[in-house]
Every structure is written in structure tokens, then in C-alpha cells.
Amino acid sequence: MSDKMALIPFRQLLLWVMEEYQHSGMVFGIPEEKFFKKSNDRYMELFGEAIATPVGPAAGPHSQLAQNIIASYMSGSRFFELKSVQIMDELEIAKPCISAEDECYNTEWSTELPIMGAFAEYVKAWFILHVIQKEFFKQSERRFMFNMSVGYDLKGIQSPKVDEFIEGLKDAAKTKIFQECQDVLREELGLFQHVDRTFVDQISPQICNSITLSTMHGCPPTEIEAIIRYLISEKKLHTFVKMNPTLLGFEYVRKTFDKMGYDYIQLKEASFTHDLQFGDGVKMLKRLIAFAADNKKDFGVKLSNTLPVRITRDELPGEEMYMSGRALYPLTINLAYKLAAEFDGELKISYSGGADAFNIERIFAAGIRPITVATTLLKPGGYQRFQQLAERLEPLLDNQESSRLDMKMLKALAESAFDDANHIKESRDMLSRKTALKLPLLDCFIAPCEKGCPIEQDVPEYLRLVGEKRYEEAFDVIVSKNPLPFTTGTICTHTCMTKCTRLDYDESVHIRGQKLVAAEKGYADYMQKVSQRQPQSKASVAVIGAGPAGLSAAYFLAKAGMDVTVFDKREKAGGTVEFVIPDFRISREAIKKDIELIESMGVKFKFGVNPNVSVADYKAQGFNYVVLAIGAGRTNALAIQGDMERIRGAIPFLEAFNTDRQGLNLGKRVAVVGGGNSAMDAARAALRVQGVEEVCIVYRRTKDYMPADEEELAYAQKDGVIFKELLAPVSLSGGVLKCQVIELGPADASGRRSPVPREGIYEELPVDTVLSAIGELIDYDLLRTNGIDVGAKGKIKVNEETLETNVDNVFIGGDALAGPWTVVGAISHGTKIAKAILSKEHLEFSQEFASRISFDKEKQLLEVRTKKAVLQPVCDGEEETGRCLECNYICNICSEVCPNRANLMIPLEGEGLTNRNQILHVDGMCNECGNCETFCPYDDAPYKVKMTLYWSEKEFADSLNTGFVILRDGDEPIVKLRLKGEVMEVAFDQTGRTDAPIDSSLAAFIWTVIRQYPYLYKV
Incomplete structure (x- = not known):
């Protein structure tokens, strides 16, 4: 395939628009429910013209082709900054050229088309938009505007072919493409109900009366000023000049990125020193404002251009790329305030730099207009995002052009940008939302949340059912694959949420909480209908360990009709969830309900069993299969010197806390070493122990790199836990924990920065007790005594498909196999083991629910398409289910x-x-x-x-x-x-x-x- 686009002739473009709309109610993939339809007659004036909405595509990929401009218009764009042209057209650009996973990068800076090819695209789009506004929206008066964009030096702009482009857009009447478009429309009048010959004949050839100058980074100030003077006085055009974020200075930009989590972005100081300096820029603007006034033309600045950064992680081909998107917002809005302050608010500013549905109203209300976007359109939802942007701005229109900026509002906007959650980068954002699956030719729609879940829970289905208040059915969907709905609805690590498509909009759907809603509201009705399964096999199964892995295996085996008994050394079921996780994280009543669900399948329990009983003994008792789900029973020791008696394992401590917290003696100060959920549990629990006054968590990286769940970190902070970052414990002596000070080295390909000791630099922390939360170890000795093959590096040899060990009919799963793991991971092991045993017994293993539960597909289709491209913050309660995009039903x-x-x-x-x-x-x-x-x-x-x-x-x-x-x-x-x-x-x-x-x-x-x-x- 070629990376060169073939341009669609005007007649075919017109037929495409009309036929697609008649066939499917769409125009270039934009469904009719996403067409922007004005709700009032308000508009904005700009350069003597009226535009229905002051938003549109920035000069870039969304304003390069006619169909792109048309798609923008259908969704709500009415101001079009056409993609820049320059004397060097038909560029050979290495592909791919866009990387928009989070903040956006690109390596193309002007149109990929020949200059007059670009001109033809803009003229074709001009005619089609006139037809659409009349035929689809019954509007005769044009309420949209094209703004041309050129670069990059005066000689190139004055060249014959760039001059032909500029003059052609000023008045295209005598150009071949303008006449062709007009002729085609006259010939195709039969396509329309509202477009007639008179309307076609009056379509103005004067396409642009304004221009935006985009100059290369490093362009001399004298060159920039000369170009603007030429455009204003010689070309008679209202003019915007793009200003670069480099005006803020290297130190300012570097500190901003570091503060907001973008410390991995590599800047080149030369990009700042060789570019226009702020003071010179202000002086230039003052001269040009006066010059424009003398020439009776409007002049202003476009903020901002993209920011050049180094390519360090193979994001794109080459050595340098240009950044835009949410990381650019705090820079651009602060540059806007800084420049505006120099002019006491009397400065015309057009904006582009991280604008989206969460900030566009405030940007506009500050007097900045028009506003163009690019990065947000490259995310899921695409062009359809314009509808929300246009609808948010529509009530603010006042039928006039902004005369001055609201400096108080702009200052507040600039100051708040640094704390705006929508623009702060977290290390967790670096996780890829992709799955490991290969794309099929057909039938590709999947919900990434399901594929990110170890048990592939049917997330969109139960979210919709909760949203429709069909709680019992939602519970039915959940327990078809998950026997611990209360547990996972409360403490699941929810890897589903790390794959949620909503992350490319705003924030993941809070899936776990809705699972708990289904459990709490669907449990009773479901349990009333449960009947114990009749035996389908004479074989019996012994499950050793009543934690999540053992309980899951038992549930699915019993559900299919097998005789299952679960043995455990403790006095009740639940394993780590029951005996280690504190009750302030999960109630014992919730755990009890999960156990009741499992018991309802016919599972039997025997407690207080000697943990050292061998596999052979169980087989001698008549059990045909044995499942080892014994957990990881040994604490990983903290390798430091000193008072070892003051160091305790976090897991034994939590067990003691759950048993008798009054009997614990930790002293006044406690340090927890580690950064996972167990560390957060231990720290929060320690704060609840009598006599403890201060608890800190010691971690060798920063908090952003801690593996604990985001909400567990937040809970720990709220409880008052102190985070001691970039420290590695060395020794404990005399009530002092000595720690090596760490700094983060360069980021690797994944974006993770490795800890590097700062030689000779230490920090001493006064502590009475240290809790080690650096993981647990598998009891290999117990496994070896049962004849299970353990490799030299501790890898237990199992059949990866079945988890059967080298001992016939003996299976192993959960922490006992993988080491410290997650509840849902353990459920996946229990599921796999159950499938393997049932297969041996020729019994059916079914997790299907489709035959029992139905959906209104037409209603679902309309609702999902309506939700597409709408940025929406997290909702309270069950309203949150409405944020699910149901990607398994409609991906696109x-x-x-x-x-x-x-x-x-x-x-x-x-x-x-x-x-x-x-x-x-x-x-x-x-x-x-x-x-x-x-x-x-x-x-x-x-x-x-x-x-x-x-x-x-x-x-x-x-x-x-x-x-x-x-x-x-x-x-x-x-x-x-x-x-x-x-x-x-x-x-x-x-x-x-x-x-x-x-x-x-x-x-x-x-x-x-x-x-x-x-x-x-x-x-």
C-alpha cells in the first residue's frame, strides 16, 4: 500500500456525501445523532464575518482533505484553520507520523499535498459545506469561516506557487477547480430538495480574508515581522501569528513538565535559545498591532505552536518530533496570560494547545477566541468530539467579537492549570491499553476491559444491566465467571480499568464499584433461585486451601456436579482475604456472602486440618483429584543490618491485627517498607494500633511508581500515612532506620525510571518498628515433600493449560504457584483447574449466560452511539454505568x-x-x-x-x-x-x-x- 492519499474528484465527493446520508444517515462516518444542530441564533463575529461556533480543527491532519473538513463541519466545527502550505510541498515524511497515545507527537508540519492540490481540496470543501448547510440544515447565510495557514519564510511565501495559493483563496472565481465545482452542482441539482441554481450561483469565491502565519522554530524575529507586514499590507489579510511555547524559557518549561509528571519528555535547550525571546516578541507585537491598525486590518497571536522535543523511546521515526495535547495546556494558557498582561488585556488571541471539553468554556469566557483543536480529535470519538465542544460554547456566544480579555479570569485559568487533574500525568498512564491479541480480518470488536481481566469478566453486559436496574441478571452475569463477587467488588485490583477505552477520553469507568452494586442488590434474589447441583460424577475432589484459588476451583467443580471438599488449617474459609486484609477495606459480612454462594453449589468444608497432610493421604481417603491452593506461606525477609527483632513481616502483623489489635505493641513510630497494597494495608492498620503516633512508608522510587492501587494510595494519604520516597533501608539500630538516598535514572523503553543510589548520602528516620511488605515466598519444601517438581530457579513445573503438576491428578494454583498475586488472578487459576478436571471427567464447563439474558439491541445501538465522543467526569452511584462505551458491541x-x-x-x-x-x-x-x-x-x-x-x-x-x-x-x-x-x-x-x-x-x-x-x- 502507498502512504500517498488519492484525492476524490468533486462530483464523487458530492455523491459520496449524499448517498451515504441517504443510505445510513451518516456523512463520512458521522452519524446523524452526532450532527451539530444549532439551538439558538447566536454567533460570533471574526474579521467582519459571522461564525455559528468559534471552534474548529487546527491546521493539521483534520483540515488537510475535503472529507476531513466536511466531517468536522457535521459535528460542530465552523472555524477551519486550513493545513499549512509552504514552498516545499509534496514532502516525503517518514511514517508513522503521529503518536497520540496520551500527549500527542507528530513529525509532519505542513500539508503532504502539492500546494495547488491542497488548494483544490479547500475549494471542494468550501462548496460541499455550502450545500450541507442548505440541504441538511436549511441555512442560506454562511456561518462558517476558512482561515488559510502558510509558512515558513518570506521568500517562500512570496514565491509564485504560494502566492497563487493565497490569491486563489482570496478570490477563487477564475480558478479551474472553483468553476468545476460550480458546474457539477448545477448538473446535479436533482440530488437536492433545498439547493437550487440561484443558491449555487451565489456561493462566494472569496474563501479567505484571513491568514495564520506558522514559522519554524528558530526563525529570526526580523523575518517573522517582515512576513506579517507583507501579509497585512501587500496581501490585505487579517493575520494571526503563531507563537511558540519556547517563549516561556527552558527552565520554566522544564520545571512545569517535572512538576506535572512529564519528566520523561526530553527537551533541547537550543530550541529555546535559538527561538524568539519573550521580550523581543512583545516589542514585535506592539509594532505589528500599530502597523495593522494603520492598514485597517486585524492582527493577533495564535497560541500556541507545537513544542519540539527529542525522540528517545522510538515514538516516531527520526530524532525530533513536535508535542501537542494536554501536556501543552499549562504552558499555552500561561503563555496567553503572560502575553496578555503585557498588553493589559488588549490582545487578540486565537487558541490551540490542549483545549478540550473540560476547559474550552473557561478559555472562551476569558475572551480567547476562536479555539482550534487537534489532539483531542485523534482520540477515540474523533471528529464527533466537536459536537460537545460546540454545544458547550453555544450558550456563551454574544453576536460580537471579543474586544478585550478578562484578565482576572485568565489569571485564574493559568494558575489552576498546574493542578488540573485532566492535565497531570501519572506513571500509571504509561500502561498500554492494548491487548496481546492479534487483529482478525472480521469480527474484531472486543471490550478491552474484558481482555484485561484475568477471568475475562463480561463487564459491559453487567454494567448495562446495573444501569437498567436489572440487578439479579447482572449478578447472574458476574457469577457465571466469578464466584467472589463481593470480594472482587470491594478489593479487586481491577486490571479491567487499566484497559478501559474511557482512559482515552477522561477517566476509566469505575467498574469495580458497579460490580459491588450488582452483588449487594442482586444477591438475595439470585440465592432464592439457586438449587444444589445433582452429582454428575462419582469422582471426588479435595481442595487444600480455602483462599480465592481453592474456593474458585471448588465452586466451578461443584456447579458442574462434582463432589468437592475444601480443607483448610484455619477455622473458617476466605484465606488471605479473611485473615490478612483489614476489615476497614472489606467487611467480614461481604466475605461471608461469597462463601455462602460457594456453599450453595454443594461445596463441603473441613477446617482445622493439619497443613502438612500429604497428597498421598488425600488420595488414600478416596479423593480422585487434589488441588493445592495453599498460598505463599513464607515472609520475604528484609535484608538490612541491625535490630532484627524490631522488624516484622507485614502479613503476620496484619493477621495479628485482625485477631487482636489490642495486644500489639509497635511503639510510637512505624516504618513500612514497600509500595504495594499490602504496604498500604499495613500502614493504615498500624495507625489504628494503640500507641502509634506516626507511620511512614519507605519506598525506593517515587509514589507515582508504587504498584499499589491508586485508591489505596489515596486512602493511605487520607489516613495520615507519611510517604518517604526515594529511600532504600540499609540498617536499623538504636531506634534509627538508616536509608540510602536514591535518585531516578533515565527512563527505559517502558517509561519506568530505575532507582540509582546517591553514593554517600543517607537519611535517618526515627522508628520503633519496621514492617516489611516486600512480598511472600512459596513454601517449596512442602511441595517437594509431595513429589512436585520444582525447577532450580523455583519455577514449579506444571502444564500451563491445565495447571496439573507432574503428580498425576494433582493441580496447583493461586499464590502457591505464582507467588503473591491478586484475588482475580487466583480465581483465574481456580477456573483453569476446574476446566481441566471437568474435561477429564467429560463434564460440561459452562460460563455462558446469553441464553438467559437479553438486551434491546436497537436501544443499545442508539445509546452507545450517542455516548460516543462525549467527555464525562466520573458519576455518582449507578449513573456511572452510563459512561461505559460497550466496545464489544460497537467499537469502531x-x-x-x-x-x-x-x-x-x-x-x-x-x-x-x-x-x-x-x-x-x-x-x-x-x-x-x-x-x-x-x-x-x-x-x-x-x-x-x-x-x-x-x-x-x-x-x-x-x-x-x-x-x-x-x-x-x-x-x-x-x-x-x-x-x-x-x-x-x-x-x-x-x-x-x-x-x-x-x-x-x-x-x-x-x-x-x-x-x-x-x-x-x-x-
Whole structure:
């Protein structure tokens, strides 16, 4: 495939818009419910023109092609900063060129098209927008504006081809493309109900009366000023000049990034010293404001340009890239305030730098306008995000142009930017939302939250059921895979939330809390309907250990009809959850209900059993299978010198705390070494011990790198735990814990910075007791005495698919196999073991619920599509379920994030298909920017893997993608298809049947494209 985009002729572009809307109620993938429809007559004035909303795409990927501009308009954009042109057109840009996983980076700085090719795209878009506003929205008066953008030096801007571009957009009447568009519209009047010849004839050829100058970093101030004077006086254009974040200075930017968690971003000091300096910039602006006034033109600044940074982690090809997005917001808004203060608020500012739905109202209210965006549009939801932006600004419009800035409001906005949670980076944000799965050709929609869960809990289904107040059914969905709903609804490490697509919007759906709602409100009704399973096998199972792994294995085995007995050394079931985790984290009543659920399946329990009883003894008692779920029973010792009697393991301490906290003597000061959830539990518990006055957590990295759950860190802080970061304990003597001071070294490829000792520098902490929370160890001796093979490095040898050991019919799981782990991880082991035993007994293992629970699919479709692209903070209570995007039902992320609309959603009905929609990739519209690969939940790139439609045999031949080109249209079409590297011709009859050796679902897909989507290939 080629990274060069093929431009769609105007007639085909027009037909595409009209036919797609008639066929599916969409325009370039924007569904009708996401069309922005004005609710009032308010507007904003700018350069003597009226615009219905003061928001639109920044000069970039979303304003490069006609279809991109059209998609922006449909969702709410009315101000279009056209992608920059320069004398060096048809650039060869290494691909991928965009990395927008969080803050955004790019390596392209102007249009990839020839200058007059870009011009033609803008003219085509100009005409289509006129048609759309009249035909779809019944508006005759234009309420949108194009703003051209050029760079990068005066000589280039004065060159004949750039000058032709500028003059053409000022007045396109005599250009070939303008006349072609007008002629086509006159010929195609039959397509419209509201567009007539008179309307077409009055479409103005005066496309732009304003321009934005974008200069390269390092451009001399005299050059910048000369260009602006030329644009104002010679070209007679209202002018904005882009100013760079480098005006703030290297130290300011470096400190800001470090403070807000972006310490891994590598800056080049030369980018600041060689760029325009703040004082010089202010003087230049003062001269230019006066010059513009003399020439009766408006002049202002565009804040801000992107920021050049080093490529250090192979984010993109090359050595330097340009940063935008949420990390740029605190810089840009503070630069806006700093510049505005120099002019006492009398400065026209256009804005772009991390604007989104959470701050755009405040930016506008401060008097900054218009506002353009790019990074937010590269995230899931894509162009559809404009609807929310436009709707938020609409009530603020006042039918006039801002005359001055509100300095008080702008100052508050600048100061609050440093503490705004939407712009602060946390180390946890560096976790990839991708799964390890490979992208299939068809049926690719998945919920990443499910794949991130060790037991693949059906998250979207139970969230919807909770939202619909169908609690018993939600509980049914949960316990089909999870026998500990109360436990996991309270203390689960919720890895599902680290994969949630909402993280690319705002904040993950708080999934765990909704599971607890389902448990609390669905438990009683569910339990009334539970009946004990009848025996389906004469074989019996002994489960050794009543923790999460053992309980899970027992639950699924008994549910399938096996005789199961759980043995444990303690007096009740629950394992670590019951005996180690403090009651301020999970109530014993919640644990009890989970045990009751498991007992209801027919599981029997025997307590107070000698833990050293051998596997052979259980088999001698008649048990056919033995499951070892004995946990990790040994505490990992803290390797320091000194008063070892004052050092205790965190786990034994927590057990003692849960048994008799009054009998504990820790002294006044306690230090907990470690950074996981056990460390947080130990620290919070220690604060509740009589006599303890101060508890600190000692960790060798910073708090951001602690493995504990975010909420557990927050709870610890709220309780008053002190965090001692960047310290490594060395010795404990005389009530003093001596710690080596640490600093963080360079980040590795994952973004994690390694701890490096600062030689000879120590810190001493007064402590009475040290609690070691650095992990537990597996009791290998117990395993070896039972004949279980343990490798030299402590790896227990098991069948990875079944978890069966080398001892026949003996299985092992949970902490006993993996070491200290999670509750849900232990459940996954118990599930795997149960599947293996049931398979041996030829019994069915079922976790299906679909046959029992149904959904209103049409209602679901409408609701999910409406929620798309809406940024929304976390909600209280069950309203939180409404934030779920139900990605397993409608994903479409690759189509949403594609700036060029090259990935299309094709609804397809057919046997064997599980997804309502399939994805088609259009080769001619793709420039291989790489954005769809970034956000696809699979470890793959949709533009390389999905079924590709080619517009010509040459494109087909030049590519290796699986895909097809249509050789013959009509009643019996023929396509050339590449599938698994083999090329074949596929002929269809009039009903869509084919004798070609291809899957029926794939044949149905191709046939659907041919018959229902002719505008996709008739270009």
C-alpha cells in the first residue's frame, strides 16, 4: 500500500456525501445523532464575518482533505484553520507520523499535498459545506469561516506557487477547480430538495480574508515581522501569528513538565535559545498591532505552536518530533496570560494547545477566541468530539467579537492549570491499553476491559444491566465467571480499568464499584433461585486451601456436579482475604456472602486440618483429584543490618491485627517498607494500633511508581500515612532506620525510571518498628515433600493449560504457584483447574449466560452511539454505568480516530458473524499516519490488517494487504481478491453467491460493499 492519499474528484465527493446520508444517515462516518444542530441564533463575529461556533480543527491532519473538513463541519466545527502550505510541498515524511497515545507527537508540519492540490481540496470543501448547510440544515447565510495557514519564510511565501495559493483563496472565481465545482452542482441539482441554481450561483469565491502565519522554530524575529507586514499590507489579510511555547524559557518549561509528571519528555535547550525571546516578541507585537491598525486590518497571536522535543523511546521515526495535547495546556494558557498582561488585556488571541471539553468554556469566557483543536480529535470519538465542544460554547456566544480579555479570569485559568487533574500525568498512564491479541480480518470488536481481566469478566453486559436496574441478571452475569463477587467488588485490583477505552477520553469507568452494586442488590434474589447441583460424577475432589484459588476451583467443580471438599488449617474459609486484609477495606459480612454462594453449589468444608497432610493421604481417603491452593506461606525477609527483632513481616502483623489489635505493641513510630497494597494495608492498620503516633512508608522510587492501587494510595494519604520516597533501608539500630538516598535514572523503553543510589548520602528516620511488605515466598519444601517438581530457579513445573503438576491428578494454583498475586488472578487459576478436571471427567464447563439474558439491541445501538465522543467526569452511584462505551458491541475506534476517514464501518448481517459492524479500509484515503494502530485494542495496525478496498489494479498490485479491487461492476460483478497472500478472481452471480473458495462471511462482506456502497469505489 502507498502512504500517498488519492484525492476524490468533486462530483464523487458530492455523491459520496449524499448517498451515504441517504443510505445510513451518516456523512463520512458521522452519524446523524452526532450532527451539530444549532439551538439558538447566536454567533460570533471574526474579521467582519459571522461564525455559528468559534471552534474548529487546527491546521493539521483534520483540515488537510475535503472529507476531513466536511466531517468536522457535521459535528460542530465552523472555524477551519486550513493545513499549512509552504514552498516545499509534496514532502516525503517518514511514517508513522503521529503518536497520540496520551500527549500527542507528530513529525509532519505542513500539508503532504502539492500546494495547488491542497488548494483544490479547500475549494471542494468550501462548496460541499455550502450545500450541507442548505440541504441538511436549511441555512442560506454562511456561518462558517476558512482561515488559510502558510509558512515558513518570506521568500517562500512570496514565491509564485504560494502566492497563487493565497490569491486563489482570496478570490477563487477564475480558478479551474472553483468553476468545476460550480458546474457539477448545477448538473446535479436533482440530488437536492433545498439547493437550487440561484443558491449555487451565489456561493462566494472569496474563501479567505484571513491568514495564520506558522514559522519554524528558530526563525529570526526580523523575518517573522517582515512576513506579517507583507501579509497585512501587500496581501490585505487579517493575520494571526503563531507563537511558540519556547517563549516561556527552558527552565520554566522544564520545571512545569517535572512538576506535572512529564519528566520523561526530553527537551533541547537550543530550541529555546535559538527561538524568539519573550521580550523581543512583545516589542514585535506592539509594532505589528500599530502597523495593522494603520492598514485597517486585524492582527493577533495564535497560541500556541507545537513544542519540539527529542525522540528517545522510538515514538516516531527520526530524532525530533513536535508535542501537542494536554501536556501543552499549562504552558499555552500561561503563555496567553503572560502575553496578555503585557498588553493589559488588549490582545487578540486565537487558541490551540490542549483545549478540550473540560476547559474550552473557561478559555472562551476569558475572551480567547476562536479555539482550534487537534489532539483531542485523534482520540477515540474523533471528529464527533466537536459536537460537545460546540454545544458547550453555544450558550456563551454574544453576536460580537471579543474586544478585550478578562484578565482576572485568565489569571485564574493559568494558575489552576498546574493542578488540573485532566492535565497531570501519572506513571500509571504509561500502561498500554492494548491487548496481546492479534487483529482478525472480521469480527474484531472486543471490550478491552474484558481482555484485561484475568477471568475475562463480561463487564459491559453487567454494567448495562446495573444501569437498567436489572440487578439479579447482572449478578447472574458476574457469577457465571466469578464466584467472589463481593470480594472482587470491594478489593479487586481491577486490571479491567487499566484497559478501559474511557482512559482515552477522561477517566476509566469505575467498574469495580458497579460490580459491588450488582452483588449487594442482586444477591438475595439470585440465592432464592439457586438449587444444589445433582452429582454428575462419582469422582471426588479435595481442595487444600480455602483462599480465592481453592474456593474458585471448588465452586466451578461443584456447579458442574462434582463432589468437592475444601480443607483448610484455619477455622473458617476466605484465606488471605479473611485473615490478612483489614476489615476497614472489606467487611467480614461481604466475605461471608461469597462463601455462602460457594456453599450453595454443594461445596463441603473441613477446617482445622493439619497443613502438612500429604497428597498421598488425600488420595488414600478416596479423593480422585487434589488441588493445592495453599498460598505463599513464607515472609520475604528484609535484608538490612541491625535490630532484627524490631522488624516484622507485614502479613503476620496484619493477621495479628485482625485477631487482636489490642495486644500489639509497635511503639510510637512505624516504618513500612514497600509500595504495594499490602504496604498500604499495613500502614493504615498500624495507625489504628494503640500507641502509634506516626507511620511512614519507605519506598525506593517515587509514589507515582508504587504498584499499589491508586485508591489505596489515596486512602493511605487520607489516613495520615507519611510517604518517604526515594529511600532504600540499609540498617536499623538504636531506634534509627538508616536509608540510602536514591535518585531516578533515565527512563527505559517502558517509561519506568530505575532507582540509582546517591553514593554517600543517607537519611535517618526515627522508628520503633519496621514492617516489611516486600512480598511472600512459596513454601517449596512442602511441595517437594509431595513429589512436585520444582525447577532450580523455583519455577514449579506444571502444564500451563491445565495447571496439573507432574503428580498425576494433582493441580496447583493461586499464590502457591505464582507467588503473591491478586484475588482475580487466583480465581483465574481456580477456573483453569476446574476446566481441566471437568474435561477429564467429560463434564460440561459452562460460563455462558446469553441464553438467559437479553438486551434491546436497537436501544443499545442508539445509546452507545450517542455516548460516543462525549467527555464525562466520573458519576455518582449507578449513573456511572452510563459512561461505559460497550466496545464489544460497537467499537469502531479505528474509524473514529482516522483523520482521513480511511477506516469505514460497514453494517453486515450474516451467519457466523458476531459483530454488528465490520471494518473496511480504503487504501486511497490512507496516508499511514499510524493513529489507528495506536488506539486499536489489538496488538496490530488496522490499516495493515483489515479488509482493504483498492480503487485501481495498480494500487492493488503495489500492496500486500488482504483486500480486493472491483474489476467489473453490474449484475455479475468480478473482484480481484488477495487473501492470505494468494490472489484470485472472485465472480458473483446476481444473488451474491460465488463458487470461489472463500468464507461465506467474507463473500457477504465484499458483496455488501459492491451492492450497497458504490460511492466507496466509484471514484
